[in-house]
Amino acid sequence: MYVTHNRAAIDEMGYAMSRMEIEPDHCDGGEVVHGVSDSQRSNKPLNDLDNEIAQLTKLKSGPHQMLSQIAPGRRGLPVSTVKMLAGRECNFSGRGRFSSADCCHVLSRYLPVNGPWLIDEMNSRAYVSQFSADGSLFVAGFQGSHIRIYDVDKGWKVQKNILAKSLRWTITDTSLSPDQRHLVYASMSPIVHIVNVGSAETESLANVTEIHDGLDFSSAGDEDRGYSFGIFSVKFSTDGREVVAGSSDDSIYVYDLEANKPSLQISAHSSDVNTVCFADESGHLIYSGSDDTYCKVWDRRCLNARDKPAGVLMGHLEGITFIDSRGDGRYFISNGKDQSIKLWDIRKMSSEATCNREDFRKYEWDYRWMDYPPPAKDVKHPRDLSVATYRGHSVLRTLIRCYFSPEYSTGQKYIYTGSHNSCVYIYDLVSGAQVATLKHHKSPVRDCSWHPYYPMLLSSSWDGDIVKWEFPGSGEAPTPVTKKRVRRRYIN
Known part of the structure; x- marks a missing residue:
């Protein structure tokens, strides 16, 4: 298991990787693909993407110019790790060390595609799976409470x-x-529960007597909404003082925990609001996505006009299942039921839906x-404001993230x-290329999570499996996963 987050660990890891020096399309485990077919391209080819985010990404993940010149990679492939290490030893960059971008270039070359290793298996669908911010914890939520x-x-x-209280249908988000x-979890109810997960110093399996405080979102507004809506996203x-939620009553809520x-x-x-x-x-800024096909930006500092967003972003042909912010208050991505991911720059937003x-x-x-439907694949949005579109995965049956x-x-x-077709897809942000497809599951993969520091990715599926993908792997062979073993576990 990895034991440090220090950049100095890149030296040891880089040396180990340099001895492997494999081509990305010959990795074991997941299928890795270079290039992109016509069906996977956006209406505007991403190879022509000339946007600020392309430059920002290059600055954050590209090697120093001097290292690039002394250690040029083959066209379309990263600069060799061995040559970068040699260039650093000779101090070609003039700094005597790798920058953060140099380290990212080394680590990002080695995608977490080896495996999978089985982490857990349940007899109910997995809906949510996420690493904590520091990667020390991993949370998985299942339909069976x-x-x-x-x-x-x-x-x-x-x-x-944790055994969920007052569960309706499934755990929709955590x-x-x-x-x-503390952990908050939501289901198809206006009551979001909060649990103190830091109280357990040892393994806790039942939590039967533990109090799950209920945050009642139905008390917002003038009307008594009762239990007429559910929470999809929380x-x-x-700063940990507030919780934002999206609901089935078309609303956004903010809960003040203090x-x-x-x-x-x-x-x-x-x-x-999914x-x-x-x-x-x-x-200050909140992003929201809905089945009405719109992404909206809300600025809490200027909500004078009731329910009026700071801007609207059009481009999806169908409802939006998930939004992830880049964290800079400018860019975000959204997954859509039109079978695409879109990249957005909020500076391009419209004042209203037109x-x-x-x-x-x-x-x-x-x-x-x-x-x-096949006819929908040829439809183009007449007012698409997105920066780029990524295709190849499928978004069906559930709110895939x-x-x-x-x-x-x-x-x-x-x-x-x-993806609905039981895989995990990895795309290059700038080129749009589908660089890896992780195949293992037998049912839709609703959620997946990449470790914040290491080349490790976990995927969870409606088949009940939680599995780990790594590069270069932890040394042991992947645990064989069979449905016979899963059934036997719950019969015995």
Whole structure:
């Protein structure tokens, strides 16, 4: 197991990797693909992407210019790690060490595609799986009321096994507080529960007597909403004082934990709000995505006009399932039921929605049980404001999630997502190339999470499996995973 987050560890890791020096398309485990087919391209080829984010990504994940010149890589491939190490020893950069971008270039070359190794298996669907901010904990939420918190540094031991209270349908979302002492979880109810996960110094399997405080979002506003709506998305603010939520009553809520009451309710969309998040550490900006196809930006400092967003971003043809912020208050990505991920720059947003879905949707479709209709694949949004579009994965049956890869180890060079076809897809942010496809699961992969510091990715699926993908791997052979073994475990 990895034991340090120090950049000095790059030396040892770089040496080990340099001895392997494999081509990315010959990795064991996941399938790694270079290039992109026509069906995976956006309407505007990403090779022509000339945007500020392309330059920012290069600055955060590209080697120093002098190292690039002394150790040029083959066209389309990264600069050799061996040559970079040699160039550093000769001090070609003039700094005597690797910069953060140099380290990201080394680490981002080695995608977490080896495996998988089985972490856990349940007899119910996995809906949520996320690493904590420091990577020491991993949280997985299942339809069968279990929320498991694993201690990553202690061999994936179950630190806490929470039994959800007042569960309706499934765990829709979870979020750890910044200090990792509290966890909130949501289901199809206006009551979001909060649990003190820092109280268990030893393994806790039942928590039958533990109090799960209820945060009642239905008390916001003037009308008595009762239990008429559910929460799809819930996130802590960076300071841990607030929780933002998106709901099935088309609204965004902000809950003040210190005052123990909702502090804001916005009638934000004309359909379910499937996803919300804070844009950055300030907490002023909130992003939201809805089944009405719109992404919206909300500035809490200027909400004078009731329910009026700071801007609207159009481009998706169908509802939005998830939003992930780049953390800079400027860029974010969204996953859509139109089978695409879109990259957005909020400086391009419109003051209002100027195009309705009915203007271009000439087909009937329900993603909960139908395949995406072939005629829809040729439809183009007349007012697409997105910076780029990424295709190849499938978004069906459930609110599948997508993310930027970690800043520390990859410079947010990649985008990754679950998929209805049981795989995890990794795309190059700038080129749009599908660089890896991780194949193991037998059911939709709703969520996946890349370790914030190491080349490690966990995927969770409706088949109940939680599996780990790594590079170069932990040394042992991957644990064989068979459905016979899963069934036997729960029969005995």
